[in-house]
Amino acid sequence: MENLDPIPILEVDDTIKDRLAKLSDHFLSRFKHKATFFARVPGRVNLIGDHIDYSGYAVCPMAIEQDVIVAASQSNDSGLYFTNLNNIYPDYHCKSLLDCRDDLMESNGLQWYKYLLCGIVGALEIIPQDKIGSKGLNIAIWGIIPPASGLSSSSALVSAAVLTIVHMYQHEISRKELALISAKAERHIGTQGGAMDQAIAFLATAGAAKLIEFNPLQTTDVILPSDAVFVIANSMVKCNKAATLEFNTRVKECKTAVQIIAKQHFDDWDDVKTLGELQKKLGTNLLKTLKISEAALKNENPILIKRCQHVFEEAARVLEFQKICQSTKPDRIQRLGELMNQSHKSLRDLYECSHEILDKLVDVALNCGALGARLTGAGWGGCLVALTTRNNVEKFVNDLRKQLREGLFCELVKNCDLKAVVFPTEPRQGAAIYYMPQPVS
Structure with missing residues (x-):
């Protein structure tokens, strides 16, 4: 089939x-x-x-x-x-x-x-x-x-x-x-x-x-709200995930956390390879699995708790994002934006995979009227994705490009076509x- x-x-x-x-x-x-x-x-x-x-x-x-x-x-x-x-x-x-x-x-x-x-x-x-x-x-x-x-x-x-x-x-x-x-x-x-x-x-x-x-x-x-428009903006800070240890370090941290938690709960702990498999084996929801993980890791490296908190809370945000897209409530675009903002904060503070230039670009996007903005992809540079509305997208894109020509971003984009740096997109x-x-x- x-x-x-x-x-x-x-x-x-x-x-x-x-x-x-x-x-x-x-x-x-x-x-x-x-x-x-x-x-x-x-x-x-x-x-x-x-x-x-x-x-x-x-x-x-x-x-x-x-x-x-x-x-x-x-x-x-x-x-x-x-x-x-x-x-x-x-x-x-x-x-x-x-x-x-x-x-x-x-x-x-x-x-x-x-x-x-x-x-x-x-x-x-x-x-x-x-x-x-x-x-x-x-x-x-x-x-x-x-x-x-x-x-x-x-x-x-x-x-x-x-x-x-x-x-x-x-x-x-x-x-x-x-x-x-x-x-x-x-x-x-x-x-x-x-x-x-x-x-x-x-x-x-x-x-x-x-x-x-x-x-x-x-x-x-996932059918996105008809009035929602997503805009991509490039921080111009390049990060090749295969060229650094950071990405694989995060993968290893999650695997280490899984093994520690599973060993405290199961005889066949070595068969549990991911946090998702751990949750299924425990038979608990995301919040309960996070609580169990925090208890199991309390005497371990505190970084592992932060990584698990991001994974479980981000997984919940994804499901909430889908649920909001399926709803007909008038504030659903604003709620999607709030989830994106929460996601970026988590990636920045708990998973520690953002970059100071990217964080500042997120702030600039929000100041230009974005309803939400977050890094997208592996992080440590690269792009953000921002949420705006169809009525506001032209003004938002123009304002964001204008901000990039000035101040902190001026040198980063001086030889760039800003139409390729900031642009709306659709599925x-x-x-x-x-x-x-x-x-x-």
Whole structure:
């Protein structure tokens, strides 16, 4: 039944045809023949629920317009070739698909191509060898998701590579399976994240955010209030979660807390791996589980209590966010904003994954009239997401851009197109395959 939910093959329309044409020209100039097909994977903005997916709790992201597009064909030899439309990223080549794992493991830093190699290695782990054959691959890529900004640029690269390989070798697989394989594949780069980014990349539908639950992976459309508009603003402080220890430290802290708590309650404590699994095994609600956790950790590092408090309270905010979206109460947009503000405070103070510039940008957004604002993504820099209304969005965006030109942010954005730094967004389509239309003879 899972195979009845494949990645869609969409017709090329006005929203994407110019970008496909430009990438197609680049592919042709580099490889001297046309691409066979194109794979598109969007970035995402998480509206609420950061740093809880890897603890097994539901999140609420939506796909955005910014994306990664891959043009691909089989090569004339066994080699694997990458080229990037952005010429700041050098071309990559290895002699065969099977040799690319060695390049992935080389300790020469986080080169851009390693994210693609993660996806290729992950896909090859599930595709039967007899489907691969002896031919290699030509890949040209164009990504317009700001890197290290908290909008899932790295996960989009990995997921695009997985999708490209799976489609190239016609391996039948569902969108859910693609998401889980891509999440596993990204761990080859060193980050021990959950599956939120990959799940929304493959399972997003235009016009709705998604409540994404894990173990098992399942999604529910969240129809946002018609008057609500979400605006993304980039702090211009970059943080690559694979390049620092902070992200994996938070994952480890949560796992350590789970083991300590479980050991006090269960003989089979070693089988309990996440805070979500702990709650299920205890059979308690989120508040009660937090109380049990605080009692169990009172003689341990107080940081562990703070991490657990964020996870359990943030998980409750996600469910409340969904509930408010389903209601018809006139104050529901204001209530969503309050939840976002609470979320940022928790991420800043309890999970300690914000950044002073990002915190100041949140304050500026609120002073410009946002009903709520919070960091989105891993944190330690990157973007915020702010909530405003349809009637106020133009004024809010203009006021926020004006504030960024002045004071603290002036140097950070002086060479930037502010339309790409602060912009409204809405729920977009998930990953898709495209074929360029053949000219009519």
